[in-house]
Amino acid sequence: MHTLKLLSSFLKVNIQMSLAYRADTVVNILLNLMWLGWELLSLNIIFSNTTTIGGWGFGELIALLGVFRLANTLMIAIIWPNTEKFNQSIRDGSMDYTILQPVNSLFLVTFSRITVWRIWDLILAIILIVIGINMTGDITTPFNILTFILLAITGMVIIYSLWIVLIAMTFWFTKFDNNVTILQALMDSGRYPATVYPAWLRVIVTFIIPIAVATTVPLQALRGELKPPQIALFMLVSIVSFFVASKVWKLGLKQYSGASS
Amino acid sequence: MFQIIKRLWQVNWAEQWQYRANLLMYLLYWLVSPVIYLAVWTSIANQKGSVNGFTANDFTTYYMMLLICDQVTSNIVIHSFGYKIQDGTLSGELVRPIHPMLTNALINNIAFKTLTFMGLTPIWIILYFLFKPDFSSVTVTGILLAIPVMLVAFVLGFLLSAAVTSLAFWTTRVYSIHEFYYAVLLLFSGQFVPLTLMPKLIQDIAQYLPFQLFMYYPIQLILGKLSTQQIIQGYASAGIWFVIAITLFNWVWRNGVKRYSAVGA
Numbered sequence: 056m057h058t059l060k061l062l063s064s065f066l067k068v069n070i071q072m073s074l075a076y077r078a079d080t081v082v083n084i085l086l087n088l089m090w091l092g093w094e095l096l097s098l099n100i101i102f103s104n105t106t107t108i109g110g111w112g113f114g115e116l117i118a119l120l121g122v123f124r125l126a127n128t129l130m131i132a133i134i135w136p137n138t139e140k141f142n143q144s145i146r147d148g149s150m151d152y153t154i155l156q157p158v159n160s161l162f163l164v165t166f167s168r169i170t171v172w173r174i175w176d177l178i179l180a181i182i183l184i185v186i187g188i189n190m191t192g193d194i195t196t197p198f199n200i201l202t203f204i205l206l207a208i209t210g211m212v213i214i215y216s217l218w219i220v221l222i223a224m225t226f227w228f229t230k231f232d233n234n235v236t237i238l239q240a241l242m243d244s245g246r247y248p249a250t251v252y253p254a255w256l257r258v259i260v261t262f263i264i265p266i267a268v269a270t271t272v273p274l275q276a277l278r279g280e281l282k283p284p285q286i287a288l289f290m291l292v293s294i295v296s297f298f299v300a301s302k303v304w305k306l307g308l309k310q311y312s313g314a315s316s
Numbered sequence: 317m318f319q320i321i322k323r324l325w326q327v328n329w330a331e332q333w334q335y336r337a338n339l340l341m342y343l344l345y346w347l348v349s350p351v352i353y354l355a356v357w358t359s360i361a362n363q364k365g366s367v368n369g370f371t372a373n374d375f376t377t378y379y380m381m382l383l384i385c386d387q388v389t390s391n392i393v394i395h396s397f398g399y400k401i402q403d404g405t406l407s408g409e410l411v412r413p414i415h416p417m418l419t420n421a422l423i424n425n426i427a428f429k430t431l432t433f434m435g436l437t438p439i440w441i442i443l444y445f446l447f448k449p450d451f452s453s454v455t456v457t458g459i460l461l462a463i464p465v466m467l468v469a470f471v472l473g474f475l476l477s478a479a480v481t482s483l484a485f486w487t488t489r490v491y492s493i494h495e496f497y498y499a500v501l502l503l504f505s506g507q508f509v510p511l512t513l514m515p516k517l518i519q520d521i522a523q524y525l526p527f528q529l530f531m532y533y534p535i536q537l538i539l540g541k542l543s544t545q546q547i548i549q550g551y552a553s554a555g556i557w558f559v560i561a562i563t564l565f566n567w568v569w570r571n572g573v574k575r576y577s578a579v580g581a
Contacts, residue, residue: 082492089499097508104367104513105360233341240345244352251359255446256351 061158062166069169080172087176094120094246109251111274114190116247119274121183122207123245124176126269129211130242132173133166134218138235140168145225148313161219161304188277195277202286203277209293210269214238216293216300217265223300226307238264245270268292324420328427336431343435347383353508354379354447368513374539376449378510380440381535385462386507387436389469389530391425393417393477394494401484401576410573417478417569425474453540461547462537468554469529475561476526482565485572506532523549526557 073080098120102113111119141164144150153163188195221234241264249257249267260267272289275281332339354376361372370378397417400406409416480497484490502508503518504527511522511532522528533550536542542550 079489079492086492086495089496093499093503096503100509100514101356101360103515105364107363108356109359109363233337236341236345240341240348243348247352247356252352252355253446256355 057158058162061162065167065169066171069171073171083172084175087179091179109248111248111250111278112191114187114192115274115278116187117190118184118187118277119248119270120246121180121185121187122273123270124180124183125207126211126214126245126266127242128173128176128180129214130239132170132176133168134235134238136168136170137165138218138222141222142225142232142234145229145311150311151313154308154311160308161301164222165215165219191277196279199277199279202281203273206273206276206281206286206289207269209289210265210272212293213265213296214269216296219300220303223304223307226310238266241266248274320414321419321423324414324423325427328420328424329430331424332427332431339428339431340435343432343439346386347439350379350382350386350507351443357509370510370513373450375510376447377451377453377539378535380443380447380449381538382507382531383436383440383443385466385531385534385538387429387432388466389473389534391470391474391477392428393421393425393474393481394491396424396428397421397478397481398484398490398494401482401490402488406576410576417482417565421478422474454538455540458538458540462534465529465537465550465554466534468558469526469534472526472554472558472561473530475565479561479565479568482568482572485575501527501530504528505530506535510536523553526553526561529554529557 098113098116101108102116106112108116141150144153154160156163188200218235218238221238225234241260244252244256244260245266249260249271252260257267268289272281276286357367357370357375357379358372361367361370361375365371366374400409400416406416409420414420477494477497480494481490483493487493504511504522504525506522506528511519511528514522522532529550533542537547537550
């Protein structure tokens with residue numbers, strides 16, 4: 056309850072901040088639509104030359120684009136702005152004030168900045184997913200849709216956990232400004248099914264920087280390719296990775312000594 | 317003049333060298349899209365034998381060459397110059413007896429490129445062994461013909477970006493306009509897919525735009541895929557667009573500087 060109240064006040068502050076730059080927000084939404092058009096055009100070009108990629112059809116790729124956009128929104132609306140603020144606070148020592156608050160520091164650090172207009176992107180993403188699922192037709196069962204949603208959340212939690220580990224590294228190496236670039240760089244790999252990538256790239260995006268776990272895997276569930284034990288495994292991995300991440304965060308906090316001392 | 321250029325090079329090289337870690341990250345970031353397109357298209361070509369005449373190896377060589385051509389012809393003017401107009405840093409450079417864009421920013425870009433090439437070379441070699449492209453269609457003539465085009469394309473692209481960046485004299489913030497320009501560039505340059513696989517309409521428009529000179533045209537030239545007539549057309553287009561870009565930039569710059577009121581002054 057307390058956390059929800061905090062979250063809603065974070066939202067309020069961030070809405071006020073973005074209202075200060077209204078023209079910017081409108082332009083950003085237009086640019087966002089332009090990139091969506093570009094993505095749809097590129098899918099269209101691919102499917103004018105073939106009927107499937109790695110066995111996946113047009114509808115599935117549209118749904119994948121939607122899931123990719125969900126993960127990308129997490130990246131741009133939450134991971135970017137908060138990382139920027141966090142790196143700054145480690146450098147100038149304002150992290151002191153964050154730790155002093157009577158709230159979970161991890162929650163404060165990861166949710167205090169939210170690029171609010173990106174919520175628009177979430178809506179677009181959901182529309183894409185629904186259209187995509189509709190296009191795939193009758194092969195999808197309610198069970199598949201349910202596991203799809205479940206695994207999309209699981210994938211997000213895994214990316215979120217990896218992010219926490221990456222920013223917690225800053226406690227040890229103070230000048231580590233590029234902590235999320237690697238995550239951002241590989242993000243684009245989520246637009247296409249990881250199954251078409253060469254083995255080495257598939258290993259990277261599945262096990263090292265698990266973008267595919269948040270994009271390809273939920274889609275595989277939607278296609279009914281995953282068996283219950285695999286689904287359970289992904290859920291277990293996400294729970295474990297979150298616990299490991301919060302452990303690393305706590306260890307990192309102990310390491311923190313302020314900027315001036 | 318030579319002395320000035322030498323000094324500018326030293327300053328800009330030192331500046332770029334300081335950010336070498338960031339630069340490596342930028343390189344990694346930039347690299348992912350072409351590598352993914354390569355993987356997607358080769359997988360489609362393998363599954364169907366060929367796509368519109370393109371075999372898997374054609375796609376591999378195309379994107380491997382794209383990594384080099386894009387790196388030669390692209391520029392970072394928007395990042396190295398856009399903020400100077402916005403926050404007024406430009407004032408200090410305007411009183412110097414050299415052109416802020418055509419000397420300082422240009423040399424800064426070349427220093428940046430030199431450094432990225434030092435990073436790209438080992439990565440390119442690793443990718444070469446991972447994808448094992450067959451470059452047997454590459455000819456020495458093709459490479460010799462492509463080098464001048466790529467150099468012209470770099471200067472041409474630099475001037476166009478510089479013109480777009482200079483719109484900041486009117487609008488202060490120019491990043492959104494530049495992002496739009498960049499999207500158009502991506503669409504018509506052949507970065508996503510060899511232009512011949514694009515819808516007919518886009519191919520036709522691309523013929524008249526300078527953007528194919530950045531990637532599609534030099535790549536195909538090196539790979540020996542162009543007819544003599546196409547080569548001549550490309551050269552003509554490079555020449556015409558070069559003149560247009562110089563004129564356009566000069567006009568935007570001259571009128572822009574007149575409007576410039578220096579933030580904070």
